[in-house]
Amino acid sequence: xxxxxxxxxxxxxxxxxxxxxxxxxxxxxxxxxxxxxxxxxxxxxxxxxxxxxxxxxxxxxxxxxxxxxxxxxxxxxxxxxxxxxxxxxxxxxxxxxxxxxxxxxxxxxxxxxxx
Amino acid sequence: xxxxxxxxxxxxxxxxxxxxxxxxxxxxxxxxxxxxxxxxxxxxxxxxxxxxxxxxxxxxxxxxxxxxxxxxxxxxxxxxxxxxxxxxxxxxxxxxxxxxxxxxxxxxxxxxx
Numbered sequence: 001x002x003x004x005x006x007x008x009x010x011x012x013x014x015x016x017x018x019x020x021x022x023x024x025x026x027x028x029x030x031x032x033x034x035x036x037x038x039x040x041x042x043x044x045x046x047x048x049x050x051x052x053x054x055x056x057x058x059x060x061x062x063x064x065x066x067x068x069x070x071x072x073x074x075x076x077x078x079x080x081x082x083x084x085x086x087x088x089x090x091x092x093x094x095x096x097x098x099x100x101x102x103x104x105x106x107x108x109x110x111x112x113x114x115x
Numbered sequence: 116x117x118x119x120x121x122x123x124x125x126x127x128x129x130x131x132x133x134x135x136x137x138x139x140x141x142x143x144x145x146x147x148x149x150x151x152x153x154x155x156x157x158x159x160x161x162x163x164x165x166x167x168x169x170x171x172x173x174x175x176x177x178x179x180x181x182x183x184x185x186x187x188x189x190x191x192x193x194x195x196x197x198x199x200x201x202x203x204x205x206x207x208x209x210x211x212x213x214x215x216x217x218x219x220x221x222x223x224x225x226x227x228x
Contacts, residue, residue, distance in 0.1 A: 104216060
């Protein structure tokens with residue numbers, strides 16, 4: 001596709017429900033990142049994939065959060081038993097390789113609201 | 116672990132005035148430094164990056180940034196801003212052998228007529 005695609009763009013859920021957020025990176029991009037953007041908190045790193053492997057998942061806030069990537073392409077971020085503090089914009093980004101010096105291409109994000 | 120401090124959460128300026136958005140990072144042997152911009156209702160996009168070489172880096176839309184290793188700073192500047200520069204600006208750093216790109220909390224630049 002032309003850019004990084006995320007779905008849904010908006011998700012409203014009730015506290016305690018599980019949610020799945022999807023990211024379609026740019027075709028051919030091997031590196032994929034998930035970030036969380038909360039008001040006044042900037043971008044918080046969650047997890048990084050190289051291919052289907054996740055060498056760095058240090059940013060996942062709790063064991064309620066998990067992510068996977070299949071076929072070196074689509075990634076899904078799952079939040080179980082959602083809490084109100086999970087409300088944020090979840091951003092996905094991809095890059096062609098990961099040597100440290102290349103730019104990230106960001107999607108428009110999923111706005112998650114937990115009621 | 117790397118960290119980034121953006122000293123100003125909000126910066127209001129008048130159109131055609133100069134602006135400097137400040138960024139400091141924690142030290143590492145070698146770092147890559149970035150500025151990203153998020154215009155209202157749009158995704159983040161790269162403004163400029165420092166990898167090595169000249170410490171003065173020029174980016175899109177007339178912005179530039181200067182890498183200062185002794186002060187561990189990477190401040191963003193523009194000599195004359197436009198209304199269209201109103202956006203949130205994020206400084207980011209990657210280094211110390213980590214693949215993680217660490218962002219600051221952002222600075223909201225508001226350009227007033």
